[in-house]
Amino acid sequence: MPSRSAERTARAQRLIIISLIALALGFLLVVQLRSQAAVARTLAAQDDTSVALLINDLNRANNQLIQQGVALAQQEAQLRQALAAGGTDAQSIQKELTALREINGDVPVHGPGLQIQIQGTVLDFELQDALNSLRNAGAEAMALNGYRIISSTPVQSRGNTLLIDGHAVSAPLSLLVVGDPEQLGPAADLSASSLQTRVQVDIQRQTDIAITEVVTSRPLIYAQLGK
Amino acid sequence: MTVLASVSLATFLVTAAAATQFRSQPLPPSNRLARDEALRQSVNQLEDQNRVLKARVQGLQAQVKAGEDQSANRSSAVQLVKAQLDDQRVIAGLTPLHGPGLTILLHDGADPNDPSDRSLGWTVHYQDLQDIVNVLWAAGAEAVTVNGQRVVPTTAFHYAGVNILVNNASRLTAPYTVTALGNPSSLAGGLGDPDQLAELKSRNRIYGLGFSWLRSTRLSLPAYDATFLVKYAQPIS
Numbered sequence: 205m206p207s208r209s210a211e212r213t214a215r216a217q218r219l220i221i222i223s224l225i226a227l228a229l230g231f232l233l234v235v236q237l238r239s240q241a242a243v244a245r246t247l248a249a250q251d252d253t254s255v256a257l258l259i260n261d262l263n264r265a266n267n268q269l270i271q272q273g274v275a276l277a278q279q280e281a282q283l284r285q286a287l288a289a290g291g292t293d294a295q296s297i298q299k300e301l302t303a304l305r306e307i308n309g310d311v312p313v314h315g316p317g318l319q320i321q322i323q324g325t326v327l328d329f330e331l332q333d334a335l336n337s338l339r340n341a342g343a344e345a346m347a348l349n350g351y352r353i354i355s356s357t358p359v360q361s362r363g364n365t366l367l368i369d370g371h372a373v374s375a376p377l378s379l380l381v382v383g384d385p386e387q388l389g390p391a392a393d394l395s396a397s398s399l400q401t402r403v404q405v406d407i408q409r410q411t412d413i414a415i416t417e418v419v420t421s422r423p424l425i426y427a428q429l430g431k
Numbered sequence: 432m433t434v435l436a437s438v439s440l441a442t443f444l445v446t447a448a449a450a451t452q453f454r455s456q457p458l459p460p461s462n463r464l465a466r467d468e469a470l471r472q473s474v475n476q477l478e479d480q481n482r483v484l485k486a487r488v489q490g491l492q493a494q495v496k497a498g499e500d501q502s503a504n505r506s507s508a509v510q511l512v513k514a515q516l517d518d519q520r521v522i523a524g525l526t527p528l529h530g531p532g533l534t535i536l537l538h539d540g541a542d543p544n545d546p547s548d549r550s551l552g553w554t555v556h557y558q559d560l561q562d563i564v565n566v567l568w569a570a571g572a573e574a575v576t577v578n579g580q581r582v583v584p585t586t587a588f589h590y591a592g593v594n595i596l597v598n599n600a601s602r603l604t605a606p607y608t609v610t611a612l613g614n615p616s617s618l619a620g621g622l623g624d625p626d627q628l629a630e631l632k633s634r635n636r637i638y639g640l641g642f643s644w645l646r647s648t649r650l651s652l653p654a655y656d657a658t659f660l661v662k663y664a665q666p667i668s
Contacts, residue, residue: 247471256592258596261591262477262600269657270484280495286502287498294512297502310519329558329562340589358565426613427573429521430529431651
């Protein structure tokens, strides 16, 4: 009898242990499913508006990448053709050099764009936001009160003084932007709307704007070529 | 043993079923789910296409460069232009670089779940990355990347809804890593300056954004993964 009772207790214990293990396993499985959902949150838990805006930006970027591909394929074909004919296509190489110098702020440029007059002082982050938004709208060249601005140009505030690459600029501010006025316009309007509570902003579309200032490129001291 | 197995299976199923039901309750009706799923699938497809297009652009860039090298070997005049072109490529971020520098880390903090705090200060905003990069340039950075994306003359940080995008709609997600080449002490000095990034530093203390930086003697920065098209600007000769 005692042995049978002991056996029953042991069986009951085993049953409880196995039930507990199964219970724990069930929870673990679900916890794992849920944590996977948390990892995928970046896209999965977004609101539809965010996803729609992302789709819009991806479409725009992909179209630009397609255009870049077409331009590069053309350039390559021209280079090959000249090489096959026993010569060189110096013009195509010169054209690429000019485009890069424009992008790097290394040459004076002109073209359609906007002239934005700001009748007052703005802070560094306000100007940064505006420049960023104009760049996103396809700005190809920008200058503020006689200083060419590219993405690596530091914009800082020291008290109420605005510094462009360490040079103080004071109101009124005149920001010149070369690019597609159709795209730059809405970006400028948006920046102006947040500034206009404090300062007067005047945006003018121009068919031809000249930016004569250039960036003085800094030599690389620490960085070296290659991976 | 049969009893044991049945009990185990039953317990497992009941627990899993209960947990599943708990998860399904907040889910919206199925048509909405299907719509959401379709939208997200579009994003995945477009991001795949984005990667393929970038790879194609990079392949073509390499072919163009090969053609230019060959041309330079044939003519000394072309060689001269080619040397200038290579210099401009370095400035534009079309060349990988390495050297000493700083790695800056940042991630989203803890949601305080406080109805009175609607500032979203616990999340990293695109402006935070833009501000860090700006301070790094001011402190003498020679090249910068954010989550592996090289900051080039056309780089703009912006929002598409809650997404932080940079360089041809590359989506940046936490944790954020900014890498800068330059004098590590100058770069760290710039970030450490109490007058710089004051708002970000204050939020870092409140919400724990993990804002920190490490000095390195050798960092490797990739080149920009696309190219530039100039459509409106003309050089003034």
